[in-house]
Every structure is written in structure tokens, then in C-alpha cells.
Amino acid sequence: MKKTGLLMLLLFIFLFGCATQKPLYYWGDYSSSLYKYKKVPNEENLKTHKVVLVNIIEESNKMNLKVPPGVYCEYGYLLLKDGKKEEAMYYFDLEEKNYPESRQFLERFKAKFIEKKGN
């Protein structure tokens, strides 16, 4: 009886001992949906890629992970292309908040793509 308990304990350590390291990020289907969009750049594939980006953001939040670098920014950029400036800014700010090192790049980007167009 004692032996079984010990065995169970060993099994437990074995199974959970190595499972502690969380992945750094959740990337979902990112490269495969982007690849499909590049191969056939139509509305439908673009929509799928947007859904994948939103899914990465939602899943990362659920899993308590940081959203991977560049994902907020890429999603914001796609919104900007649709003319959704306000929403786009929201995501650019999230990118900067998450990754302060992106600031200089975002400032330059906003100056070029948003303020210049002045709408």
C-alpha cells in the first residue's frame, strides 16, 4: 500500500515537474493565416487573418500572457487601412504600453500615416 502511494507521488512529480514552464507567447495560427492571405490576397483571407489576430489577443489575455510583440500594432494597422482611426490608435497605444521600446517607431509611424493624412 505504502509502495503504491510512493509510486503515485513519483508519477505525479514526473508528470507535473516538467510542465511548469509556460510558453512566452501564444501565436495561434498567425503564420498560416498570413501565408494564406499573401498567397491569395482577397477579402476573405484578410478577414480570416484579422480573426486570428483578435484570437491571439483574447487567448493571450485568458492565459495571462503578454500579447506577442507587434500583434497589437499589426491589428491596429489593418484597422487604420479600413479608416478606423480611433480604434487603430487604441491598439497602437496598447503596443506601446506593453513594449515601451516600440515608442520611437510608433511615434514615427503615427506621424507618417495618421497626422499627415489629417482626417
Add this chain to the structure above:
Amino acid sequence: MMKRILSLLFIWAFFVLTFSACAPKPLKKYEAFPKMYNERPLSILVLPPINETTAADAKEYYSTTIAEPLSLSGYYVYPIEVISDILKNEGIYDTETLVTTDPRRFKEYFGADGVMYIWIKKWNTAYYVVGGNVTVGVLCLLKSTTSGEPLWKYEGTIVQDTTAGGSGGGLIGLVVKVVATAVQTAATDYVPIAKRTNYMVLQTIPSGKYHPRFDKDRDDEVVIIKTTK
């Protein structure tokens, strides 16, 4: 007697020399890439890859696979799609013209700590009578935007066998197999193979600041191998 010892010694020396020459010499990460540990770059600007193959679409496709593994190595990776559009907006369609640009410019312009140049060396599909494979090979070079010096460089190739599994013997079996191989090879997406290539290549990069092993992997060994199957 003396002669015998001498000849034994000779044979021994012969083997030692032969085998030590063949074995890939493992280096520690800080020996292989000391500047990475001195400069500790955090943000990396990946330029659109330079395509050295005849596959015209390799560049666009490959660029979809690099952000994920590089970020998982602990680096901030600028959004590649957005960067590529900004460059196009500046009239830069080919990274070739950027290779000779002073890397320090990328610090001024984007605030990046490092700039990554990637050459696609191999991107092809091959079939032969009873088999086929897909090959993806890349050379990655990371330069400092502070000193302009190379920080890390690695080259890797993955050859994925796309031969269909056995389907009975005899001539008919062979014909079926040839057809199946052709179908499988044509349908193989490059993305998973490009991803595997990236993971292999990036195993050698010292971990970045967002990685739990940042600065703790100095003594990890890197083997300079070039092709795996």
C-alpha cells in the same frame, strides 16, 4: 618490439586525428557570440528577406514565419508587415539596397537595437522516381545599430522528405507510390518547414531580455551544423 609500439602509436594518432577533425566542435554561446552578451539588444528590426532562389514568392511567404520564433527567443520584434509597408512607402522594395546602409540609421529611425538581415538560400521542391523533398535554407545575420558590428550569424537548412509511405510491393505499388509522392510534394506547404528551419537556426541565438534564460545561457553549447533531415 620498438617497431610494434611505434606502429601502434601511429595507428592511435591516426584515429585521434581523424575523429577529432570530423566531430563538430561545440562552442559555448558566449564564445560563439560574445558581442550579444556585451550589447544585450532588446528590439530587433527584421528587414524583408533577400531572396537568392528562383522561387519568386519565397520572400513574401518566408517573412510570415520569422516573428514568432524570434519573439519566443525573448526579443521585441517590430511588426514585420508594417515595417515592410513603411519601407515600400519610402520607395524601398528590395532589401538589397539596405544591406549597404549603415545599420546605425535604423537606430535613428526606428529606435531598434539590432537589425536582422535574412538571405533565403534554398526554397525548392524536388521529386525523383520514388521520392521527393522540400528544402528551405536561410542565412541570418544580426547587426548592432550602435556599433554597426555583426552580433550573431547562423545558417541552416531543413530538407523535409515528402516521400509517400509504402503501399504494397510490385509494379502497381510503385506506380501508386510515385503518384502519391508527386501529390504530397506539390501540396506541402512551405510554412511548417520554414518554421522548423527558423527554430533550428534560432536555437543558437542567446536568449533575449524577455526570456527566462536571459544571460543564463552563456555556457550553453552551440554546434555549428548546417543541415538536418
